[in-house]
Amino acid sequence: xxxxxxxxxxxxxxTAVVIGALVVRAVVDHRAQIRALAELESxxxxxxxxxxxxEPETGGRVPP
Amino acid sequence: xxxxxANPSVFLKWSGAALPxxxxxxxxxxxxxxxxxWFVAPADYQQGETVRIMFxxxxxxxxxxxxYGLMSLSAxxxxxxxxxxxxxSQKAAAPIGAAFTLICLVTGSLWGKPMxxxxxxxxxxxxxxxVLFLMYCGVLALxxxxxxxxxAARAVSILTLVGAVNVPIVKFSVDWWNTLHQPxxxxxxxxxxxxxxxxxxxxxxxxxxxxxxATLYLAGMRTEILRRRVRTLTILExxxxxxxxx
Numbered sequence: 001x002x003x004x005x006x007x008x009x010x011x012x013x014x015t016a017v018v019i020g021a022l023v024v025r026a027v028v029d030h031r032a033q034i035r036a037l038a039e040l041e042s043x044x045x046x047x048x049x050x051x052x053x054x055e056p057e058t059g060g061r062v063p064p
Numbered sequence: 065x066x067x068x069x070a071n072p073s074v075f076l077k078w079s080g081a082a083l084p085x086x087x088x089x090x091x092x093x094x095x096x097x098x099x100x101x102w103f104v105a106p107a108d109y110q111q112g113e114t115v116r117i118m119f120x121x122x123x124x125x126x127x128x129x130x131x132y133g134l135m136s137l138s139a140x141x142x143x144x145x146x147x148x149x150x151x152x153s154q155k156a157a158a159p160i161g162a163a164f165t166l167i168c169l170v171t172g173s174l175w176g177k178p179m180x181x182x183x184x185x186x187x188x189x190x191x192x193x194x195v196l197f198l199m200y201c202g203v204l205a206l207x208x209x210x211x212x213x214x215x216a217a218r219a220v221s222i223l224t225l226v227g228a229v230n231v232p233i234v235k236f237s238v239d240w241w242n243t244l245h246q247p248x249x250x251x252x253x254x255x256x257x258x259x260x261x262x263x264x265x266x267x268x269x270x271x272x273x274x275x276x277x278a279t280l281y282l283a284g285m286r287t288e289i290l291r292r293r294v295r296t297l298t299i300l301e302x303x304x305x306x307x308x309x310x
Contacts, residue, residue, distance in 0.1 A: 004114045004178045011117045011171040015124070018163050019276065025159070026283045033290035040294065045301040 070149050072289055079282045086279040093272035100265035108262070115262065117175040122250070123270040124167040127277050128196060129231055131161030134281075135203070136228040139221035149285070151217030152292075154224065155207055156284030160277055162200035169197060180244060188237035189245035196234055199227035213292060 040046070101119035108115035135157045141150025172190070173183040184190065203220055210216035233240075238247045249257045256263055 004112065007174045007178050008113060008116050011120055011174045014170045014174075015120045015167050018167050022160060022163050022280050026280055026287065030283065030287045030290070033287055033294055036294045037290060037297070040297040040301065043301065045297045045304070 070147065072148055072152075075149060076286060076289060079286055083279065083282055083286070086275065086282060090272065090276040090279045093268070093275050097265065097269040097272040100268050105262050105265040111179060114175060114178050117171050118262075119266055119269045121168060121171040121175060122266060123273040124164045124171060125193070126270055127164035127273050128161060128168050128193070129234060130274075131157045131164060131277065131281075132196060132199070132224075132228065132231055135161065135224050136231070139224040139228075142217050142221045143225075151213065151221070152285050152288045153281075154203075154217065154220060155213075155288050156281050158200060158203050158207065160280050160284065162197065162204060164273070164277065165193065165197040165200055169193060185244050187243040187245055188241040189234070189243050192230060192234045192237050195230050196227075199223075199230060203227070213295070 097119070101116055105116070105119070107113050135154050138150045138153040138157065141147040142154065169190075172193075176185075177183050203223055206220050206223055207216055210219060235248075237243060238245055250263070250266070258266065
């Protein structure tokens with residue numbers, strides 16, 4: 001049975017790495033978009049002047 | 065009510081508030097599920113400790129099918145109802161579904177080697193799950209191929225709906241053909257065939273994977289909405305610079 005421990009450990013390790021990669025990707029991607037949006041807005045680019053704090057205004061629809 | 069919640073501005077507000085709680089719940093459920101899987105569930109009388117791989121493999125397989133189903137519903141939302149969040153939903157669901165399918169395939173192989181004596185056989189269940197993974201890869205590739213998100217969404221929707229034919233094949237492959245893979249043992253007529261000492265840890269891990277997947281899905285949708293906003297503003301800025309230069 002000891003010889004099977006490597007298979008069990010590998011299964012849990014692969015799962016941890018894949019789910020961890022999903023989480024890291026989600027955080028990094030979100031931060032990149034927030035940064036890009038802030039940069040654009042700091043240059044005065046925007047369709048609306050009023051905007052809720054921390055959240056972009058989408059005007060009720062997803063921009064194409 | 066649902067229509068109001070699915071308005072992108074409203075969605076960003078409520079999902080932003082819900083996300084920290086969802087992430088905390090996912091972490092807590094994963095911890096609880098792993099505790100049950102490692103320390104409470106007994107070793108199987110035939111599989112021994114190797115049965116602990118099942119607590120990852122089975123929930124990952126359910127999630128792989130669930131996210132493809134979600135993508136298919138979203139594809140209908142894009143093509144039929146043209147809902148503004150439908151293609152955002154498709155794009156957010158694809159990498160999560162692909163990741164769970166990969167986990168299902170790898171953990172299945174790692175269970176197969178000590179139990180069956182091989183990492184892989186071309187039986188109907190394994191092959192149809194591999195096809196599911198390839199469909200996810202195709203969808204992800206197609207998103208990257210077309211620049212315009214609306215056009216990409218329509219193309220992806222068609223591909224997704226074509227691939228949806230494979231979902232019942234995955235589920236019923238073990239009934240329709242003779243496979244090395246065992247038949248369904250939880251969702252079946254006559255109830256589960258698994259002893260409660262293993263069934264409850266399995267269901268706990270399934271709940272943990274579901275909440276984890278849902279949290280990542282919400283986060284992915286929020287990021288995609290922001291990405292589209294960035295794209296629109298970049299185009300607006302380029303047009304403004306063009307006008308100034310002219």
